[in-house]
Amino acid sequence: xxxxxxxxxxxxISEHEIAKRVDExxxxxxxxxxxxxxxxxxxxxxxxxxxxxxxxxxxALRAIDFVQARSYGHGTESSGEVRILRDVEMLLxxxxxxxxxDILDTxxxxxxxxxxxxxxGARAVHLVTLLDKPSRRRVxxxxxxxxxxxxxxxxxxxxMDFAERYRDLPYIAVLSPGEEHA
Ligand code: IMP
Ligand code: MG
Numbered sequence: 001x002x003x004x005x006x007x008x009x010x011x012x013i014s015e016h017e018i019a020k021r022v023d024e025x026x027x028x029x030x031x032x033x034x035x036x037x038x039x040x041x042x043x044x045x046x047x048x049x050x051x052x053x054x055x056x057x058x059x060a061l062r063a064i065d066f067v068q069a070r071s072y073g074h075g076t077e078s079s080g081e082v083r084i085l086r087d088v089e090m091l092l093x094x095x096x097x098x099x100x101x102d103i104l105d106t107x108x109x110x111x112x113x114x115x116x117x118x119x120x121g122a123r124a125v126h127l128v129t130l131l132d133k134p135s136r137r138r139v140x141x142x143x144x145x146x147x148x149x150x151x152x153x154x155x156x157x158x159x160m161d162f163a164e165r166y167r168d169l170p171y172i173a174v175l176s177p178g179e180e181h182a
Contacts (some may be wrong), residue, residue: 002070002157004045004096006173008037008172008175008176009030009104009157009166009169009173009174009175009176010155010174010176011171011172011173012150012155012171012172012173012174013148013150013158013171013172014171015018015142015171016118017171018053018171018172019053020156020158021147021148022050022053022054022057022147023057025054025066025128025145026054026057026058026090026139026142028031028123028144028145029058029126029128029144029145030058031119032054032126032144033096033098033126034096035058035059035060035061035062035098036060036061036095036178037063037095037096038061038062038063038095038097038098038126039061039062039063039064039065039090039095039096039097039098039122040054040055040058040061040063040064040097040098040100041064041065041066041067041074041088041097041098041099041100041113041117042064042067042068042181043066043068043069043099043100043102043109043110043113044066044067044086045068045159045161045167046101046102046103046159046160046161046167047100047101047102047129047130047159048159048167049153049158049159049167050100050130050147050158051064051100054073054100054128059105060163062095063090063100065088065089065090065105066081066086066088067084067086067088067113067116068076068084068085068086068113069082069083069084069085069109069113070082070083070085071106071108071109072156072165074085077079078110080106080138082109084112084116085181086099086111088117088120088152091120091121092120092121092122093120093121093122094121094122094123095122095123096122096123096126097117097122098124098128099114099117099125099127099128100128100129101113101128101129101130102129102130102131102133102135102159102160103129103130103132103142103155103160104129104132104133104141104146105133105136105137106137106139107137107138107139107140107141108138108139110127110129110141111139111140113118113139114127114141118155121171126144127141127142127143127144128141128143128144128145128146129146129148130146130147130148130158130159130160130172130174131146131147131148131149131160132146132148132149132150133147133149133150133151133152133166134154135151141175144174148172152172154174154175155173155174155175156169156172156173156174156175157169157170157172157173158170158171158172158173160172162175
């Protein structure tokens, strides 16, 4: 049965908490890199909302571009195979890249995107992610900053989906296990 409305969702991180943390993330980024020489690369689709909120808190970036990767697997499990579905359009040679991703789970997707952008000649790739689930890590990745550390729960909202749903929620919620199969 299709879950209706917000049934089966429990708020984990509120809209207010997210806004406060995004302010702190922007301050950290601004203190670390020269945004006027940096290209923000947004990892579609999950980082869409974070990126929109974050870039508006940074001083003029050089540009904004997009990349999309897919990690193959069943349901909520990553298989370990990551493919680039959409590449950046810009020449990144010699530029700093601010890679904006949604979540560091196994870390495989962000690690793959980071090395992919480095292979484009970026001077440095600084990773920022909204969430970090350290208990699930399979490869070492060192983000410049992450928004929140979360336990091993499947979350949705603020860009993150389950089967393409819930990206539009303004908060981050936990999807009850039963709802994953609904
Ligand atoms: P990783 O390669 O295992 O780090 O997984 C990264 C990708 O898996 C993220 O960019 C998300 O698209 C997806 N993902 C991992 N955990 C969650 C979750 O709890 N909710 C929604 N998507 C997730
Ligand atoms: Mg996803």
